[in-house]
Amino acid sequence: MQKTDLQSYALNEVIYISNRNRFEKLLKKDILYIEAQGAYVDIYAISGKKNLSTHLKSFLSQIGDTTFIQVSRKHAVNIIHIQEILSDSIIIDKQVISTSKMYRNNLLEKLPIIRSKP
Numbered sequence: 001m002q003k004t005d006l007q008s009y010a011l012n013e014v015i016y017i018s019n020r021n022r023f024e025k026l027l028k029k030d031i032l033y034i035e036a037q038g039a040y041v042d043i044y045a046i047s048g049k050k051n052l053s054t055h056l057k058s059f060l061s062q063i064g065d066t067t068f069i070q071v072s073r074k075h076a077v078n079i080i081h082i083q084e085i086l087s088d089s090i091i092i093d094k095q096v097i098s099t100s101k102m103y104r105n106n107l108l109e110k111l112p113i114i115r116s117k118p
Helices: 003-012 056-063 101-110
Strands: 014-019 022-027 031-037 040-045 048-052 068-070 075-078 089-092 095-098
Touching: 014 048, 031 056, 031 095, 040 056, 056 068, 056 075, 068 101, 075 089, 075 095
Parallel strands: none
Antiparallel strands: 014 022, 031 040, 031 075, 040 048, 068 075, 089 095
8 A cells, every 4th residue: 555545544543533633533433423412413432432422324424434324313323333223222332222113224224133043
């Protein structure tokens, strides 16, 4: 890989979150899930919670990464961190995140699920 290819790859792995007069670097892989709070989103990451003034749909379109999937009106998750999927929720880092039927099929289609015999 050439240096510019490496730089592009590295930039695809991070986002910068605006926080007053500065921008905080956050690795995409460290984001656990995102929760909408009206005109804000709370970003739950391994390093802690970050708050950003944007809507969930806007955040997801700006991050541009298929590992983030909306699972309810209020939540999007990083599928890398899903530990368990229940009938109406997901477990990530011991947190129970509600899912809705509307988004469930899309989530299940994106995951490599191995099923047992019928």
